[in-house]
Amino acid sequence: xxxxxxxxxxxxxxxxxxxxxxxxxxxxxxxxxxxxxxxxxxxxxxxxxxxxxxxxxxxxxxxxxxxxxxxxxxxxxxxxxxxxxxxxxxxxxxxxxx
Amino acid sequence: xxxxxxxxxxxxxxxxxxxxxxxxxxxxxxxxxxxxxxxxxxxxxxxxxxxxxxxxxxxxxxxxxxxxxxxxxxxxxxxxxxxxxxxxxxxxxxxxxxxxxxxxxxxxxxxxxxxxxxxxxxxxxxxxxxxxxxxxxxxxxxxxxxxxxxxxxxxxxxxxxxxxxxxxxxxxxxxxxxxxxxxxxxxxxxxxxxxxxxxxxxxxxxxxxxxxxxxxxxxxxxxxxxxxxxxxxxxxxxxxxxxxxxxxxxxxxxxxxxxxxxxxxxxxxxxxxxxxxxxxxxxxxxxxxxxxxxxxxxxxxxxxxxxxxxxxxxxxxxxxxxxxxxxxxxxxxxxxxxxxxxxxxxxxxxxxxxxxxxxxxxxxxxxxxxxxxxxxxxxxxxxxxxxxxxxxxxxxxxxxxxxxxxxxxxxxxxxxxxxxxxxxxxxxxxxxxxxxxxxxxxxxxxxxxxxxxxxxxxxxxxxxxxxxxxxxxx
Numbered sequence: 001x002x003x004x005x006x007x008x009x010x011x012x013x014x015x016x017x018x019x020x021x022x023x024x025x026x027x028x029x030x031x032x033x034x035x036x037x038x039x040x041x042x043x044x045x046x047x048x049x050x051x052x053x054x055x056x057x058x059x060x061x062x063x064x065x066x067x068x069x070x071x072x073x074x075x076x077x078x079x080x081x082x083x084x085x086x087x088x089x090x091x092x093x094x095x096x097x098x
Numbered sequence: 099x100x101x102x103x104x105x106x107x108x109x110x111x112x113x114x115x116x117x118x119x120x121x122x123x124x125x126x127x128x129x130x131x132x133x134x135x136x137x138x139x140x141x142x143x144x145x146x147x148x149x150x151x152x153x154x155x156x157x158x159x160x161x162x163x164x165x166x167x168x169x170x171x172x173x174x175x176x177x178x179x180x181x182x183x184x185x186x187x188x189x190x191x192x193x194x195x196x197x198x199x200x201x202x203x204x205x206x207x208x209x210x211x212x213x214x215x216x217x218x219x220x221x222x223x224x225x226x227x228x229x230x231x232x233x234x235x236x237x238x239x240x241x242x243x244x245x246x247x248x249x250x251x252x253x254x255x256x257x258x259x260x261x262x263x264x265x266x267x268x269x270x271x272x273x274x275x276x277x278x279x280x281x282x283x284x285x286x287x288x289x290x291x292x293x294x295x296x297x298x299x300x301x302x303x304x305x306x307x308x309x310x311x312x313x314x315x316x317x318x319x320x321x322x323x324x325x326x327x328x329x330x331x332x333x334x335x336x337x338x339x340x341x342x343x344x345x346x347x348x349x350x351x352x353x354x355x356x357x358x359x360x361x362x363x364x365x366x367x368x369x370x371x372x373x374x375x376x377x378x379x380x381x382x383x384x385x386x387x388x389x390x391x392x393x394x395x396x397x398x399x400x401x402x403x404x405x406x407x408x409x410x411x412x413x414x415x416x417x418x419x420x421x422x423x424x425x426x427x428x429x430x431x432x433x434x435x436x437x438x439x440x441x442x443x444x445x446x447x448x449x450x451x452x453x454x455x456x457x458x459x460x461x462x463x464x465x466x467x468x469x470x471x472x473x474x475x476x477x478x479x480x481x482x483x484x485x486x487x488x489x490x491x492x493x494x495x496x497x498x499x500x501x502x503x504x505x506x507x508x509x510x511x512x513x514x515x516x517x518x519x520x521x522x523x524x525x526x527x528x529x530x531x532x533x534x535x536x537x538x539x540x541x542x543x544x545x546x547x548x549x550x551x552x553x554x555x556x557x558x559x560x561x562x563x564x565x566x567x568x569x570x571x572x
Contacts, residue, residue, distance in 0.1 A: 005222055008334050008342055015330075015343045018121060019350025026128040029451075029476070031355060031460035036190050037127050037137050038351050039322050041120050042197050044144065044344040045329040047151045048204040048336050053166065054157030057214060061207060066162045068203035073170025074177070075197035076148075080141040081178035082189055087134040089467040 033086045040079025046072030101160070104153040112150035113340035119143030120344050124351065130473075147340055183468050184425045187458045188248035191241045191318045194325050198237025201328035205230035206295060208335045213286035223335060224281040230331030232273065232298045237324040239302030244318055247311045254311025266304055273297050309371065312499070315458040316359050316370050323352025362453035364515040398534070401552035403561065406528055407568030410436075413490035413526075415446040417482065419519055420466065422456055423496015423532065427558035430469035433495060436566045437471070443569075449475050450482040450492075450519050452500035483520045492524035496531065496558050502543045511541060527551040530558055 026034055049072040053065025104112075119139050126136025157163070174193075181189045205227045212219045219227070246252035276294040280287065309317055326348030333341025360367045401409075410416060418437065424430060437447040449471065455462040463476060477485070486492060494501055501521040504511040521527055527550050534546070545551060554561060 001220065001222065004337060005334075008337065008339075011339055011342050012330060012334075012346050015346035016350045019124075019347040020354055022121060022125045022347075023128065023351040023354055027130075029460045029463040030127060030130065030133060031358070032186065032458045032464050033133060033137070033460070034124075034127050035319055035322055035352070035355060035458060036186070036193075037140065038124060038326070038348045039190055039194050039197070040137075041124070041140055041144070041344050042322070042326045042329045042348040043193075044116075044120075044147060044341055045197055045201045045204060045325075045332060047147055048329075048332045048338060048341055049166075049200050050148070050151050050163050051154065051156055051336060051338070052204055052207040052211075053162045054154075054159060056159050056162065057211070061210065062162055064203050064207055064210075066166045068200045068207070069163055069166025070170040070173070071196040071200040071203070073167050074174040075193050075200065076144055077171045077174030078178040078189070078193045078196075079174075080137060080144070081175060082181065082186070082193070083137045084134065085178065086183070086186070086464050087137055089464065 033083055036079060036083040036086065040076060040083055043072055043076030043079055046076055048072075101153055103155040104150060106155075109150045109154055110339070112146050113338070116143040116147040116150075117340055117343040119146070120347060124347065182428075183465055184428065185249070186461065186464065187315060187318060188245045190458070191245040191248065191314075191321070194318065194322050195238050195241025195245070198234045198241060198321070198325040198328055200234070201325060201332050202231050202234030202238055202295070202298075204332045205234060205328075205335060206291070208332075209286065209291055210288070213288050213291075217286075218284050219280075219286055221281055226331050226334035228277045228280060228294070230328050230335060231295060232277070233324050233331065234328035235295060235298035236302035236305060237321045237328060239299045240306040240321050240324075241302075241318070243303055243306040244314050244321065247306075248314050252307070256310040257307045262308065266301075269297055269301055269304065273301060305371075313370050315454070315461075316356060316367070318458070319352055319356040319359055320367075320371075323349045323356060326350075326352055359454070362517070364517060398546050398553045399551065401528065401554050403554070403564045404568050406552075406554055407565050407572055409491060409526055409528065410440060410445070410493070410565070411443055411569050411572040413440075413445055415448070415485075415489045416440060416491045416493055417448050417450050417486060417489045417521075417524065419450045419452075419492060419494045419497050419501060419521055420455060420462055421452075421495065421497025421500060423498075423530075424558050425456055425462070425465050425496070427496065427532075427560075429495065429558035429562050430465045430471070432559050432562040432566065434466075434469045434471050436562055436569070437475075439566055439569050447475065448477055448482065448485065450521075451476050451478055452497070452519055453479060453517075455497065455500060479517055479519060486520045486523040489524040491526045491528060492521040494521055494527065494529045494531075495562070498531075498543055499541070501545055502541065503545055504541065504543070513541065521545065522548055522550070525550070528554055530554045530556070530561055532557060 049068035053069050056062045120143050123136040123140030126132040209227050247254050276290055280290055306317055326345045329345030330342050330349060333345055360370060440447050451462050499513055501519050503522055505513045505516045505518045508514055522545055529551060
């Protein structure tokens with residue numbers, strides 16, 4: 001139990017540092033796509049939704065699991081598509097960038 | 099129906115690969131050239147993680163999952179492909195709320211699992227379940243309110259009501275007390291849990307409703323990091339590392355982004371969240387009152403489309419300051435057209451982009467990119483401010499608070515200290531605006547009463563098109 005918790009905490013703490021490091025140098029112009037892109041990534045909660053929805057234990061769990069999968073999928077699909085739509089506009093028209 | 103199962107270790111390896119793809123993806127999002135590729139890499143990582151999960155032996159039935167993915171996929175695809183670029187902030191808010199809602203439900207179902215098995219919830223699981231449910235629920239309802247405010251369904255003004263602080267405080271205490279009871283009780287209590295969840299949902303609404311529409315970008319960014327943390331908490335509950343890593347990455351980066359946005363406005367986060375900033379400021383302090391009196395005495399100078407065209411056509415250099423008004427009117431294409439005709443006459447045209455122009459950081463850049471405005475013509479605050487002294491015309495289109503000199507001179511102003519674009523230093527100031535209505539911050543702008551300033555009233559798109567036509571005939 002404690003061993004499991006410590007492993008999880010280790011990963012958690014290291015991920016905080018990575019999350020901070022990888023975005024600290026993003027130019028302002030990309031903040032909106034970045035917010036939208038990271039927004040899509042927390043859609044990974046869909047994996048959790050699938051795990052609980054895949055072990056049906058009565059109508060309440062099935063119904064809530066279904067809603068969770070729907071919400072998670074909206075987050076993932078919508079998030080990545082909308083980010084791509086924004087980024088498509090940046091691509092291709094910046095010879096050499098700024 | 100049954101799919102083959104992958105061994106747990108293979109699934110964990112795929113999750114590790116997905117995590118790496120997320121990290122590289124976010125990293126690549128930090129440069130315009132690789133950004134699209136970064137988003138693509140992250141989506142590949144997501145697909146791998148989802149497929150691996152489908153093949154997990156824990157999953158016994160596929161019906162619910164398949165139906166949910168089809169429904170959610172359809173809604174997400176339609177919403178993402180139909181939304182206008184101007185409505186991007188509220189779209190992100192909705193997607194974010196979906197993730198928060200999913201995290202809250204996953205946590206709650208974990209609790210229900212213990213309850214059904216008649217098992218006591220171990221304290222560590224109890225804490226992670228409650229944290230995931232609380233933050234997820236706040237993010238869910240908070241994002242919906244933020245969406246409503248940006249979409250105009252809920253008033254953009256900061257909502258204040260009597261006993262606001264006591265009510266919030268009591269609700270907060272109730273949530274803490276319920277959490278403590280649920281963790282310490284040692285047995286599951288679904289009834290108390292339901293009350294806890296309801297209180298958390300209500301708390302999200304009360305948290306966002308007193309914040310003005312102008313501050314919604316900061317709120318959405320903060321709620322984005324909340325959903326990340328809620329996701330990480332579900333990872334702790336389910337002992338799933340890809341959830342912990344991805345959720346934490348978003349939680350950390352979202353927090354940093356929120357901080358950067360507050361810094362651009364030169365306001366501490368506490369002031370944004372608890373300042374009831376969007377309320378109309380009623381002459382705060384003697385200086386504010388005197389200023390308001392002075393402004394009331396002075397009139398604004400109006401200018402015609404033809405005169406605007408002449409001034410622009412014979413200028414040597416023009417700096418365009420786009421604001422949210424431009425975005426709402428969808429005027430970005432007309433503005434590019436105007437820049438094109440001016441450039442063909444040898445006028446030097448630049449765009450001054452304030453860090454909080456539009457409603458999210460970088461939002462204005464996205465809109466102008468949509469209209470094919472070259473990158474090289476966009477300048478940020480520090481780069482453009484020294485140029486205003488040499489500019490013949492500052493053309494302000496639908497921007498207000500970002501050029502308000504009160505930020506420099508009036509300590510009683512709520513935006514005092516926010517860096518602004520020095521439009522008042524240009525030789526001529528032309529302000530294109532729909533009406534004299536104050537901006538998001540709800541404060542008067544003395545720039546409009548500046549002797550050099552001229553007001554051109556009308557819908558941004560319509561008026562700019564007329565100016566383009568007039569410039570062609572000058």
